[in-house]
Amino acid sequence: MKYEPHEYQRYAINYIEDHPFAAVLLDMGLGKTSITLTAVADLLFDSFEVHKVLVIAPLRVARDTWSAELQKWDQLHHLTYSVAVGSEAERKAALTKKADIYIINRENVQWLIEKSKLPFDYDMVVVDELSSFKNHQSKRFKALMQVRPRIKRVVGLTGTPASNGLMDLWAEFKVIDMGKRLGRFITYYRQEYFVPDAMNGQIVYSYRPKPGAEQAIYRKISDITISMKSTDHLKMPELISSEYKVYLSPDEQDAYDEMKKQFILDLPDGEISAANAAALSGKLSQMANGAIYDDAGNTVPIHEQKLDALEDIIESANGKPLLVAYWYQHDLERIMKRLHDRHIPFSKLDKADSIRRWNNGEIPVALIHPASAGHGLNLQTGGNTIVWFGLTWSLELYSQTIARLWRQGQTAETVVVQHIVTDGTIDEQILRALKAKDKTQSALIAAVKANLKN
Structure with missing residues (x-):
């Protein structure tokens, strides 16, 4: 099928190519996979800026979605790819196969970096669903940060970067820029932008943003972040x-x-x-x-x-x-x-x-x-x-x-x-909480929304 990108898709493709480190917050249905693959193809074979690409994604997406998009669009047929899921033997076989793009599920990131004994020589990494790296204490986050200095280009894709509040953003953007914008350490980020909320003595259970913190955070990340909502660019039902x-x-x-x-x-x-x-x-x-x-x-x-x-x-x-x-x-x-x-x-x-x-x-x-x-x-x-x-x-x-x-x-x-x-049950509270969280989510997306006219 011939790929004829919409204007917003062309903008996103160019943004990825022009920004070595980019957070691309694309709402559901905007075609983030085809956008990213088109940019990857250009970086591989037009500008020759990268040579080996790793895509990290949820299991089903890694197994099915990325390969389906590569097969779907005519302009991507020249790209070779290898999907590294399944048993350890199957993953190793896929990762040693010669290809342009290697696709692995996020659960195996730690295995790849710490246990596979394979060289981590990828010069570009795409994290599909960047929000899955929001926990700075997770094994996958710590493993990826070990090799992060070697990676020349990082693209983080998600439609929900702050699904549980602004605290999520620190780890996600540490993956992208190694802490340049929001601080190298989570303690600095907390002290700079938050105050303790729920406490028991010296134990802090949760934090709330300081006045003006949200906009300050958005300004810090705006130079490497674009955001697009489906309702802005598609005729949605x-x-x-x-x-x-x-x-x-x-x-x-x-x-x-x-x-x-x-x-x-x-x-x-x-x-x-x-x-x-x-x-x-x-x-x-x-x-x-x-x-x-x-x-x-x-x-x-x-x-x-x-x-x-x-x-x-x-x-x-x-x-x-x-x-x-x-x-x-x-x-x-x-x-x-x-x-x-x-x-x-x-x-x-x-x-x-x-x-x-x-x-x-x-x-x-x-x-x-x-x-x-x-x-x-x-x-x-x-x-x-x-x-x-x-x-x-x-x-x-x-x-x-x-x-x-x-x-x-x-x-x-x-x-x-x-x-x-x-x-009269917790169902009512959950619905209210979802709506309250969405306000924070919407604020983030609106704050860094791409201005296509520029």
């Missing part, structure tokens, strides 16, 4: 978000409230730390969804309010395909049992064949987990409605999962996002 409220019975609500109360009362020091707050959040989320794991790992049913709501939504869809996002394994098991009992055809989207069948309109109800579908899957031809049975705190997974349908190539005029929300 209207995105409609709604809530389907379900209500617990008095006994069910009492059980939920008792769980919250008892958990807090059982804390030894009377304080909720980040760790036990996360544990409580998980328990309450499970209860809101209708079941909970006991200490032995067994599923204890609580209610069927969300299952009833899902059944009503499927019935009202009248055969229209629905993508259903679940979070816990017991959610999946209970959904599958309910659909099986009601003789409603469904499939879990976890293999290439099920994805193909969904896109061909052969699956009326598709079950998907945000962590396995957050990046890289094109599902927009199979339907235009997603139902959130269980919510996630992660704005990144939430946004990316919705973007499987709300993206370029969606033929429907609207994409509907339906949230099944249990009234």
Whole structure:
């Protein structure tokens, strides 16, 4: 297929070529893979500025998406590539094969650098989903920083650079510029731009930005960062978000409230730390969804309010395909049992064949987990409605999962996002938190948005 880039794509291609270190914040559906590969091809064979390129990506994206784009576009057919996933023997074979571009999943970055015994002689690295390097204590981040001084060019790609707040940005930009803009050490970044928020004595659980810190951070990174939103450059379908409220019975609500109360009362020091707050959040989320794991790992049913709501939504869809996002394994098991009992055809989207069948309109109800579908899957031809049975705190997974349908190539005029929300539970807080985080995300993207007229 002939590649005819839009104006914004030409701008992004040129930006990557002109900036040895670049953060390219492209919203979902803007074609970041084809943009990057076109720039890589020019750097390899027009300007001869690089000779060996490493792409680091989520597993499914590394395995399927980059190779598919290389095969799709005529101007990329001359590029040779090797996908290093699978067993250690398979990865080594792929990495020793002669190619222009080597593609590896992010889970194997540490293995490549510290254990493979292969030379790290890549002069350009592309990090697809830069946000996966936001944790400066992770093994993948530490391993990559060991070889970072040897790399001449780095491109970081993501649509959600600050999914959990501005603190994420330090590690991401350390990967790109080795700390030139936001500081070489996380302690400097915290002291410069943040103040302690939640504390217990000398222990700080969270930080909040100082007044004016957000804009100061954006200014620091603006010279190596471009940002583009899909709504600015594509004719996107209207995105409609709604809530389907379900209500617990008095006994069910009492059980939920008792769980919250008892958990807090059982804390030894009377304080909720980040760790036990996360544990409580998980328990309450499970209860809101209708079941909970006991200490032995067994599923204890609580209610069927969300299952009833899902059944009503499927019935009202009248055969229209629905993508259903679940979070816990017991959610999946209970959904599958309910659909099986009601003789409603469904499939879990976890293999290439099920994805193909969904896109061909052969699956009326598709079950998907945000962590396995957050990046890289094109599902927009199979339907235009997603139902959130269980919510996630992660704005990144939430946004990316919705973007499987709300993206370029969606033929429907609207994409509907339906949230099944249990009234009076943590579901309501999660939705509010997602919206609050999105304000920070939107502020970052707006602050460094590319001005194509310039």
